[in-house]
Structure formats: C-alpha cells, structure tokens
Amino acid sequence: MTVPTEHLLALAGVLFSLGVAGFFLRRNLIVVLMSIELMLNAANLTFLAASRHHSRVGAADLQGPVFGIFVIAVAAAEAAVGLALVIALYRRKQTVSLDRVDELRD
Amino acid sequence: MHEATWLVWIPLLPLLGAAAAGAVHFLALRSRARGADATGGASGAGGAWIAIAAIGASFLLGLRGFLALRGEHAEALRSPTWDWIDVGGWSVGVSVVLDRLSSVMTLVVTGVGLLIHVYAAGYMKGDPGYAKFFAFLNLFVAMMLLLVLSSSLPGLFVGWEGVGLCSYLLIGFWYAKGWPAEAAQKAFVVNRVGDAAFLLGMFLLAGLFDTLDLSSLNAAVEGAVRDGHGPQLALAAFLLFGGACGKSAQIPLFVWLPDAMAGPTPVSALIHAATMVTSGIYLVVRLNPLFAASPELLFFIGLVGALTALVAGTTALVQRDLKKILAYSTVSQLGYMFLALGAGAWASAIFHLVTHAFFKALLFLGAGSVIHGMRDEQDVHRMGGLRRHMPRTFWTFTLGAAALSGIVPLSGFFSKDEILFHAFERGGAYYLLWAVGIATAAVTALYAWRMVGLVFFGAERFDAREVHPHESPPLMTVPLVILALLATGGGLLGLPEVLHAPHLLHDWLHPVVERGDAILAAATGAVPVASGASAATEWLLLVLGAGIAFAFAHRGFHAHRQGTASDERFAARRPQAARLFGDAWGVDRGYAKWIVQPVKIGAFLVAVVVDQFAIDGLVNGAGNLARSLGQRVRRMADGSIASYGLWMGGVTAALALAWIWIG
Amino acid sequence: MANLLFYLLSAAAVLSAIGVIAARSPVASVVSLLGTFFSLAVIYLLAGFQFMAAVQVLVYAGAIMVLFLFVVMLLGEGELAAAVESEPIFRRGRGALLATAVALALMGVGLFAVATAELAPLDPEAGRRGIDSALGLAEWMFVRYSLPFEAASLLLLATAVGVLVLAKRQRPGLPGATSRTGEGGAA
Numbered sequence: 001m002t003v004p005t006e007h008l009l010a011l012a013g014v015l016f017s018l019g020v021a022g023f024f025l026r027r028n029l030i031v032v033l034m035s036i037e038l039m040l041n042a043a044n045l046t047f048l049a050a051s052r053h054h055s056r057v058g059a060a061d062l063q064g065p066v067f068g069i070f071v072i073a074v075a076a077a078e079a080a081v082g083l084a085l086v087i088a089l090y091r092r093k094q095t096v097s098l099d100r101v102d103e104l105r106d
Numbered sequence: 107m108h109e110a111t112w113l114v115w116i117p118l119l120p121l122l123g124a125a126a127a128g129a130v131h132f133l134a135l136r137s138r139a140r141g142a143d144a145t146g147g148a149s150g151a152g153g154a155w156i157a158i159a160a161i162g163a164s165f166l167l168g169l170r171g172f173l174a175l176r177g178e179h180a181e182a183l184r185s186p187t188w189d190w191i192d193v194g195g196w197s198v199g200v201s202v203v204l205d206r207l208s209s210v211m212t213l214v215v216t217g218v219g220l221l222i223h224v225y226a227a228g229y230m231k232g233d234p235g236y237a238k239f240f241a242f243l244n245l246f247v248a249m250m251l252l253l254v255l256s257s258s259l260p261g262l263f264v265g266w267e268g269v270g271l272c273s274y275l276l277i278g279f280w281y282a283k284g285w286p287a288e289a290a291q292k293a294f295v296v297n298r299v300g301d302a303a304f305l306l307g308m309f310l311l312a313g314l315f316d317t318l319d320l321s322s323l324n325a326a327v328e329g330a331v332r333d334g335h336g337p338q339l340a341l342a343a344f345l346l347f348g349g350a351c352g353k354s355a356q357i358p359l360f361v362w363l364p365d366a367m368a369g370p371t372p373v374s375a376l377i378h379a380a381t382m383v384t385s386g387i388y389l390v391v392r393l394n395p396l397f398a399a400s401p402e403l404l405f406f407i408g409l410v411g412a413l414t415a416l417v418a419g420t421t422a423l424v425q426r427d428l429k430k431i432l433a434y435s436t437v438s439q440l441g442y443m444f445l446a447l448g449a450g451a452w453a454s455a456i457f458h459l460v461t462h463a464f465f466k467a468l469l470f471l472g473a474g475s476v477i478h479g480m481r482d483e484q485d486v487h488r489m490g491g492l493r494r495h496m497p498r499t500f501w502t503f504t505l506g507a508a509a510l511s512g513i514v515p516l517s518g519f520f521s522k523d524e525i526l527f528h529a530f531e532r533g534g535a536y537y538l539l540w541a542v543g544i545a546t547a548a549v550t551a552l553y554a555w556r557m558v559g560l561v562f563f564g565a566e567r568f569d570a571r572e573v574h575p576h577e578s579p580p581l582m583t584v585p586l587v588i589l590a591l592l593a594t595g596g597g598l599l600g601l602p603e604v605l606h607a608p609h610l611l612h613d614w615l616h617p618v619v620e621r622g623d624a625i626l627a628a629a630t631g632a633v634p635v636a637s638g639a640s641a642a643t644e645w646l647l648l649v650l651g652a653g654i655a656f657a658f659a660h661r662g663f664h665a666h667r668q669g670t671a672s673d674e675r676f677a678a679r680r681p682q683a684a685r686l687f688g689d690a691w692g693v694d695r696g697y698a699k700w701i702v703q704p705v706k707i708g709a710f711l712v713a714v715v716v717d718q719f720a721i722d723g724l725v726n727g728a729g730n731l732a733r734s735l736g737q738r739v740r741r742m743a744d745g746s747i748a749s750y751g752l753w754m755g756g757v758t759a760a761l762a763l764a765w766i767w768i769g
Numbered sequence: 770m771a772n773l774l775f776y777l778l779s780a781a782a783v784l785s786a787i788g789v790i791a792a793r794s795p796v797a798s799v800v801s802l803l804g805t806f807f808s809l810a811v812i813y814l815l816a817g818f819q820f821m822a823a824v825q826v827l828v829y830a831g832a833i834m835v836l837f838l839f840v841v842m843l844l845g846e847g848e849l850a851a852a853v854e855s856e857p858i859f860r861r862g863r864g865a866l867l868a869t870a871v872a873l874a875l876m877g878v879g880l881f882a883v884a885t886a887e888l889a890p891l892d893p894e895a896g897r898r899g900i901d902s903a904l905g906l907a908e909w910m911f912v913r914y915s916l917p918f919e920a921a922s923l924l925l926l927a928t929a930v931g932v933l934v935l936a937k938r939q940r941p942g943l944p945g946a947t948s949r950t951g952e953g954g955a956a
Contacts, residue, residue: 001771001815002893006883008816011779013879015786015805017872022790024752024868025859030841031798032747034789037833038802041809044821052816055900056892065821065901066909072828073921077928079833083840084935090844091938102745752864756871763878 008049016042029089029096033082040075044068110174113185113202116167116212117251123160124245127153131237138234153237154227157244161223164251165216171204172213181205181617184257191260198318203257207618210456210611211254211388214463218380219247221585225471226372228581229478239279243376246272250381254388259308259318262389266304266353269382270297276377277369286368293362300352300359307345311396314338320392324621327395331625340400346393347407350386355437356414356444361694363437367429371474374429379436379466384459387443391452394622398450401630405535408448412542415441419549421690423556424676427484428473431557434690435510436466438546442525445543449536450626451528452619453612457600458525460611461517464596465509468589472503475578475586476561483573486560487670493562495575500562502586507558509593511551512655517596522547523651524600527644544654551658559666567669602644771815778815782808795841799834806830817900 015038022035051064090096130153171183182205191198204212223243230239249272253265270293278290312318314335315326330339350356355363366378377383390397390407397404418438425431439462446455477484479496493500509518526547529540568575577583601607665672677684689695742753785808788801806829813822859865910918 001775001817002891003772003775003816005888005891006886007775007779008812009886010880010883011782011812013883014783014876017876017879018783018786018790020755020875021869021872024748024755024872025865026790027860028795030795030837031790031792034798034802034837037829038786038789038805041805041829044825045809045812048813048816048818048821052818052900053888053891055817060900060902060905062901062905062909065818065906066914068818068821069824069906069910070914070917070921072824074924076828076833077924079836080928080932081935083836084932086840087843087936096844098747101747105743105745748860748868749864752868752871756867759871759875763874766878766882 005049005053008052009046012042012045012049015039015045027097027099029086029098029101030083032098033079033086036082037075037079040071044071047071109186110171110183110204111185112167113171113183113204113255116164116171116202116204116216117248117255119160119164119167120157120244120248120251123157124241124248126156126160127237127241127244130156131235131241134237151236153240154223154230157240158220158223158227160244161216161220161247164247165213165220168204168209168212168216172209175204175206175209187257196312196316198258198260200261201257202255203321204255205618206614207388207391207456208254210460210615211384212251214460215247215250215254215381218463218467218589219243219376221588222372222376222380222467222471225375225474225582225585226370228579229372229474230370235279239276239370242272242275242279243372246276246377246382250385253385257319257321259311259320259323262320262392263304263308266349266385267301269377269385270294270301270353273297273366273377273382276373277366279369279373283368289362289365289368293366296359296362297352300349303345303347303352304349307342307349310338310342310345314342324393324395327399327621328625331399336399339396340403343393343397343400343403344406346389347386347397347403350389350444351410352386354383354386354440354444356386356410356441357417358693360414360418360437361690361697364430364433364690367427367433371429371470371477374433375467375470375474378433379470380463383436383440384443384463387440387447387455387459390444390447391456391619394452394619395625397447398622398625399629401626404448404450404626406448408445408529408536408539411441411444411446411448412539412546413441414438415445415546416542416549417691417693419546419553420687422553423549424673424684424687426487426673428476428486428489428557428561429470429484431486431553432466432469432473435469435550435553436462438550439466439510442522442543442546445529445539446525448539449525449528449532450623451525452622453609453615454521454524454528454600456615457611458521460599461509461521461593461596464589465506465516465518465593468502468506468586468593469510471582471586471589472499472506475499475582476503476575478578478582479575480568481573483568486557487673488568489561489566490564490568490669491562491566492575496577498577498583499586502583502590504558504562505590506593507554508659509596511554511659512547512651513659514652514655515597516594517599518593519652519655520597520600520602523648524602526651527602527647530643530647544650547651548654548658551655552662555659555662556666559663559668560670563667564669602648775812775815778808778812782812796838799837799841802837803830803834806834817898819899820901820903820906 019035019037019039019042022038023032026032026035047064047067049064051061054061086096089101093100095101134153174183182203184204185202187199187201189197190200223240226239226243230236233239246269249265249268251265253262253269256262256265274290274294277293278287281287281290308318311323314330315323317323317326327339330336352359363378363383367374369377397407415438418434418441422431422434422438425434439458443455443458443462446452446458475496476489476492476499479492479499480489483489505516509516512519512522526540526543529536529543598610600609600611602609686692742749782805785801785804789798789805792798792801806825810822810825810830813819813825860868
C-alpha cells in the first residue's frame with residue numbers, strides 16, 4: 001500500500017475526535033467507555049503509521065508495533081476495570097446514566 | 107573628692123520606702139476585698155509612716171553630707187562609680203555626688219518634702235489609695251534625688267524622666283474623676299517635647315566630648331570653645347534649655363502646669379512648686395560653664411523667663427480657682443529664676459529657688475487647708491471671711507503671700523530683689539528685662555494680696571448651712587507653721603552686700619559657679635557679678651522694690667477685701683483684657699487649634715480612612731476575594747464526570763493548540 | 770488496488786465510529802465498534818503489520834468487545850434500552866456545545882496539521898513484505914522493553930484482582946454490605 005502517511009494520520013485524527021465527542025456528549029456510561037476505546041485505537045493507528053513511515057527495506061522500525069501492543073494491553077485492563085465499576089455502580093444505583101452519578105459533588 | 111559609700115542611701119531610702127508603701131497598699135487592697143475595714147485610712151496608714159521615715163532619714167543623711175562638706179572644706183563627696191554603659195571605648199558611669207550645689211538641692215527636696223509628707227498624712231486621710239499615694243510620693247523623692255545627685259548627664263536624665271513619670275502618676279491620682287487623667291496625659295506629653303530636646307542636646311554633647319560626666323563636661327567647655335566648637339556648644343545648650351522649658355513650665359511649654367492642679371494639693375505643693383519644676387533651673391546652674399559660653403543664648407533665656415513671668419502673672423490676676431492662681435504664680439516665679447540665669451546670676455537663681463520652695467509650698471499647703479475646710483470648694487469668689495474660722499491657716503497663708511509679693515523683710519523680698527538688681531547691673535538690653543521684672547513684681551503683689559483679701563476677708567460668700575469651714579488638724583497646721591517660719595526668715599541666707607552682711611548662699615555656691623562666671627566675663631567683657639554697680643544704685647533698687655511691693659500689695663488687698671466687686675468691674679470695663687489674661691494669653695487655645703486639633707484629625711484619618719477602609723479593606727478584601735473565588739471554583743466540582751472530562755480535555759486541547767501555534 | 774481498499778476501509782471505520790457514538794442502543798454501539806475494529810485490522814494488514822492485525826482482532830475484537838457485550842447483556846439490555854429511550858442520548862446545554870466545539874477543533878487542527886506537514890518521502894518497498902514479525906517484536910519486547918513488559922503483566926494481575934473485588938456481589942451481614950446509597954462499598 002502506498003497510501004501517504006498523511007492520510008493515515010488524518011484517519012487517526014478523525015477517529016480520535018469522534019471518540020472525544022462521544023466521551024463528552026453521551027450519557028450512557030458504557031458508551032463513554034467505548035469512546036475511550038475508540039480514542040486508544042486512533043492512537044494505535046498513529047503509532048503504526050509512524051512506524052511504517054520510518055521503516056526501510058532492511059531496517060524495519062518496530063517501535064510502533066511494540067508500543068501498540070502495550071497500548072492494547074493497557075486498554076484491555078482499563079476496559080475490564082471500567083466495566084467492573086459499571087457493574088458495581090449499577091448494583092447501587094440501578095442506573096448507568098452519568099447524569100445521576102454526581103455524589104462526589106460539593 | 108572624698109569617697110562616701112553611704113551617699114547611695116540618700117536616693118535609695120525613699121526608693122525602698124516606695125516599695126514598702128506599695129506593698130502596704132496591696133495588702134490593704136486584699137484585706138478590703140475580703141470585706142475588712144471599708145476605709146483605706148485604717149489599713150493603709152502604715153504606708154504614710156514608712157514614707158515619712160524614709161524621707162526623714164534621707165534628710166538626716168543630707169544634713170550629714172552638708173555638715174561634712176562644711177567641716178572638711180571638701181569640694182564634693184562621691185560614692186563609688188557603677189559602670190552603666192560601656193560600649194566601644196565610650197563609657198558612662200553613675201555615681202552619687204554631693205557637692206555644694208546638690209547639697210542645697212537635697213536639703214530643700216528632703217526638708218520641704220518631709221513637711222509635705224507629714225501634711226499629706228493628714229490631708230489624704232480616708233482616701234482609698236492612701237498607701238499608694240505615699241508610695242508614689244516617695245518614688246518621686248527618690249527620682250528627684252537621683253536627678254540632683256547624679257554625677258553624669260544620663261543619670262540625671264533618668265531622674266528627669268522619673269520625676270516626669272511620678273508627676274503623671276500623681277496628677278492622675280484621682281483618675282476616676284476623668285479630667286485628672288487628661289491632665290496627667292497633657293503634662294506627660296508636653297514634658298516629652300522638652301525631653302526630646304534634652305535628649306538631642308545630650309547626644310550633641312556626647313558627640314563633642316568623649317564623656318558625659320558632669321564635672322568633666324564643665325571642665326572641657328573652655329577647651330572646646332578655643333577649638334572653635336562654640337556654635338555647637340550653643341546649640342547643645344539651647345536644646346537642653348528646651349528641656350528645661352518643658353520641666354520648668356516656661357513659654358511655650360507651661361500649659362501643663364495649671365492643668366496639673368487636678369492632682370491632690372500636697373502633690374501640687376511638692377512637685378509643682380518646690381521641687382520638680384526647679385529641675386530646669388538646677389540643670390542650667392549645674393552646667394553653667396556650658397551656658398556661659400553663649401552669652402546670646404543667656405539673654406534669650408532671660409527674655410523667655412521675663413516674658414513668662416509677666417504673662418503668667420497677669421493670668422494669675424484674673425483666675426477664680428485658688429489653685430490655678432498659685433499654679434500661674436509658680437510659672438511666673440520660675441520665670442524670675444530663668445531671668446536670673448539669663449543675667450548670669452546663678453547663685454541668685456538658686457536663692458530664689460530656695461525661698462520660693464518655702465513660700466510656695468506654704469501657700470499650696472495653706473490652700474489645701476482652705477479647700478479641705480471648705481469641703482473641696484476652690485472658687486475664691488465663693489469664699490470670704492475665712493480668717494475667723496481658720497486662724498492658723500490664715501496667718502501662715504498671709505505670711506506666704508507676703509513673702510511671694512516681696513514684702514520686706516521676708517525671704518521673697520531679698521531673693522527677688524537680688525535678681526532684679528543683677529539684671530539691672532548687666533545693663534544694655536538687660537534693662538528691658540529688668541523693666542519686665544519690675545512690672546511683674548507689681549502684678550505679683552496685686553494677685554497675691556487679691557488672694558488674701560478674697561479668701562480670708564470680707565463677707566462670707568458661701569452658704570454657711572452647707573459648708574462648715576473649720577481649721578485643719580495639727581498634722582496639717584504644724585508643717586504650715588514651720589514653713590511660715592522658713593519663709594519669713596529665709597532671707598537671712600542671702601542678705602545684700604550693702605547691708606554689710608555675708609551672702610551665705612553666694613559664698614557657699616561660689617566654687618560651683620566660678621567657672622561659669624569666668625567664662626561669661628571673658629565672653630562679654632562684663633565684670634563678674636556682685637561687684638559691679640555702686641552701692642547707691644543698689645540701695646535705690648532695694649527701696650524701689652520694697653516700695654512697689656508694698657504699694658501694689660496695699661492696692662490689691664483693699665480692692666478685694668470687700669468682695670468680688672473689683673473683679674466684676676474689671677471684667678465689665680476691660681473684657682478683652684480679662685479674656686486675654688484669663689486664657690493665659692491664648693497659648694493653650696493656640697495649641698488646641700494648631701496642634702491638638704490637626705493631630706486629632708490626622709489620627710481620625712489614619713484610624714478610619716487608612717486603617718479601617720484601606721488596610722482592613724485590603725485584608726478583608728483579600729479574604730473575601732479568596733472566598734468568592736473559591737465559591738466560583740467550587741461550582742466546578744459538580745460530580746459530573748462529563749464536566750470533569752470536558753475541563754481536562756478542553757484545557758489539554760487548548761494547551762496543545764497553543765503549543766502548536768507557538769512552537 | 771490496495772490503496773483503494775484503504776480508502777474504502779477508512780470510510781467504513783469512520784462511519785462505524787459515528788455509529789458508536791450515535792447509536793441509541795448500547796448493543797448497536799458495541800457492534801459498530803466491532804466494525805471499526807475490523808476495518809482497522811485490515812488497514813493494519815494492508816500497511817504491513819500482520820502481527821498487529823492479528824492482535825487487534827484477537828484481543829480488541831475478540832476479548833474486549835466480548836466483555837462489553839457481556840456487561841451490556843448482564844445489565845439487561847431491555848431495561849437499559851427502556852431507560853435510555855426515555856431520555857435523549859446526547860447531553861444538552863452549554864457544556865455540550867463546548868464539547869462539540871472542542872471535538873471539532875481537534876479534528877480541524879489535526880487535519881490542518883496533516884495537510885500542511887511536509888514529511889520525508891515514504892519508502893514504498895518497506896511495507897511489502899511486512900514490517901512487524903513475531904521474531905522482531907519478541908526481540909524488542911523481551912530484551913529492550915522487558916521492564917515494561919513485566920510491568921504490563923503486573924498491571925493485568927492488578928486488574929484481575931481489582932475487578933474481582935469491585936464486581937463482587939455483597940451479601941447482607943458481611944462487612945461491606947451496602948445500603949442503597951452505596952456506603953461502605955467494596956475496595
């Protein structure tokens with residue numbers, strides 16, 4: 001594929017922005033978590049695009065994929081914990097709407 | 107110089123007496139609080155006897171010192187020196203020095219003071235603060251003795267401040283009444299102005315000489331003049347004179363003395379007649395070489411003294427309060443003493459100081475007796491005919507008034523006349539001062555006998571059913587008698603030359619003042635005092651003085667013996683004069699308008715505008731700002747994850763944008 | 770050919786992403802996200818990252834999304850759907866406008882940056898045979914980045930423990946039994 005790196009980065013940017021929008025604008029906690037996953041994916045794509053950009057035939061730049069693996073691992077952990085929180089929250093308040101979760105207020 | 111360690115006890119005994127009397131006072135307070143005897147007199151009486159014993163002992167020691175000086179023909183007795191300040195090669199030592207001058211002062215302070223203490227034991231009976239009063243009195247005597255016996259200028263200054271403090275305590279003794287507290291404050295503040303000048307003068311001297319020991323200073327003056335430090339010496343002397351003006355109530359710092367009459371009468375007698383107010387005179391005489399080195403300053407001092415004498419004398423003429431008459435009289439007589447100093451007649455000033463102590467203390471104590479017997483009435487327009495009710499008071503008081511007005515052959519005549527003679531003798535501009543002095547003598551006789559007439563003669567202008575005037579107890583009248591004897595015979599201390607009798611005081615004080623005389627003679631080319639004018643001039647002046655005194659005394663007495671008619675006529679015909687005199691020529695009013703009011707306005711401005719609005723506003727405003735900011739920021743913590751996220755994300759995005767734009 | 774595929778897949782990814790954030794039902798969001806993941810996986814493949822593509826599918830699509838789906842189902846999709854339908858899914862108000870503005874700004878800046886960037890030319894041959902390989906990655910992971918690797922494993926351990934504690938059902942009478950307000954919860 002000879003797509004210029006800029007296009008890959010553009011895609012990553014769009015996906016990231018969509019993730020940001022979803023994070024801020026949705027009330028459903030689970031969808032918010034999913035938006036976070038979307039953002040992480042966009043970041044991953046950026047890493048890989050950069051790696052591809054810097055690689056030469058004999059010398060492949062592998063820092064991108066390595067970082068990407070770590071990102072995935074952390075994303076998994078974070079998703080797991082987040083969902084556990086959702087469950088715990090639902091048990092107490094019978095809701096996953098962020099509007100009703102404001103007990104930390106002053 | 108003879109070493110005499112026992113000298114330390116002279117000021118120390120009254121100090122200990124003060125402490126002991128104070129202890130008695132506190133014990134009395136405690137027993138009263140526990141519901142014991144309600145009157146302070148019974149439980150505080152011990153304080154009086156302690157104080158009397160202390161000052162009596164000091165008097166005896168002073169007498170011993172005086173006799174020692176006379177016997178051994180010694181110049182001075184000195185106690186061991188205590189090194190007070192020792193810094194950077196500059197040291198100030200303190201020791202008690204009894205020389206001829208300070209022996210005279212000591213005898214006056216302790217002698218007259220002892221009589222006043224005895225009197226006060228009777229006068230203050232029944233007062234809840236009986237023992238406290240005697241503690242203060244003794245403390246005052248201790249400070250005054252420190253002042254006159256100190257060997258160095260800083261030591262003198264400690265006594266100077268100490269008597270000022272005691273004056274404050276004693277003027278405001280009945281502070282619960284309200285106005286005595288204000289009077290005490292006024293006295294202290296006005297004195298402070300003088301003290302500031304004193305300090306500046308002392309600093310100047312410290313800079314010029316490397317010592318502040320009084321005898322060393324006096325010895326070094328001539329050398330300093332030769333080295334060309336004349337102007338600085340004059341400035342230092344002028345500043346010290348400023349301090350003397352404050353303490354000795356001369357223009358323009360005399361305004362505190364009339365107000366100080368708010369204190370008990372024994373206080374007025376001791377502090378504001380006989381002793382504290384004479385500190386200024388003592389200072390100048392003690393440092394006579396320094397003052398003699400500036401003849402122009404001396405004339406100025408004489409001028410101030412003469413003017414003060416006249417202004418105060420006229421003011422006394424129209425006062426209705428008996429004590430205020432005596433207060434202005436004191437200011438006037440102090441003016442005479444400064445007039446003497448101005449003429450270079452140091453010993454004459456001391457002579458008048460001594461005689462004035464006798465007759466003024468007598469007058470004040472007599473006035474106290476009158477006031478006491480009249481149930482605290484002080485307005486002479488409401489007295490009259492008291493000689494029938496208080497004979498002993500009447501006779502002693504009249505003798506005092508005679509001495510004050512300079513009737514021959516009482517003490518006041520000799521001392522006052524001597525001053526006028528020396529002023530006349532100096533000639534030149536001093537004729538003006540002499541004229542003012544003569545005029546003041548006339549005024550003095552007028553007001554002195556006005557007092558006698560209004561108080562003791564004529565119809566009784568009070569309600570005999572309300573007020574039962576009675577003679578005072580012996581505790582009060584015996585000191586009066588003793589003082590009357592002294593006031594009458596005190597002239598023997600200084601008989602004029604033309605009578606071919608030795609002037610005892612002059613001869614006694616000669617070693618102390620000879621240096622000043624010499625410097626003055628060298629500076630002005632004038633012949634030293636006491637050998638100038640001819641005998642005829644002296645006789646003429648003596649007769650003139652006696653005549654004026656007698657004539658105006660006669661006029662004053664007869665104008666007022668029938669009642670207040672003369673006063674009322676004067677007020678009706680010459681209202682402006684009456685107002686001018688009554689107000690002490692507007693000095694107090696001037697102070698109130700030009701100094702006190704602006705200071706009060708300034709203080710109000712600072713307190714309200716600066717402190718309340720600006721500073722408090724700033725501080726409170728800062729607090730309020732923090733609180734309101736906090737309130738606003740607090741709204742950020744609304745518990746909504748989305749808003750938190752928005753804040754975080756938004757700011758991060760903004761930062762990133764900024765970074766991109768800048769970088 | 771590959772390029773065309775890339776552009777098609779990009780469009781698919783973007784549309785799926787929009788679907789994620791705009792879907793009414795959470796299940797629909799999950800499925801849309803799956804779509805995004807798969808599109809991305811193929812893009813990785815096209816770019817020469819075979820290992821990453823595999824991991825993307827296995828872990829992201831296969832594990833994480835399944836987890837999401839489990840939770841959505843566990844909490845009762847019917848109830849959730851009912852709860853969700855009664856209220857608008859997007860926020861309203863000033864915050865929402867600001868958020869939209871921020872998101873758009875981000876997108877705009879990103880695109881602008883990309884458009885004006887002057888990157889060095891790409892080596893077209895590099896990705897042909899594949900850039901990442903198990904061997905190469907292994908060398909990086911276990912030699913150079915061995916510490917982060919171990920740390921990541923610790924992280925996963927902690928996650929496992931934490932999830933257990935958080936999601937545990939509280940029995941009444943045991944310490945930490947809860948009231949409706951959530952006092953004295955787990956952890």
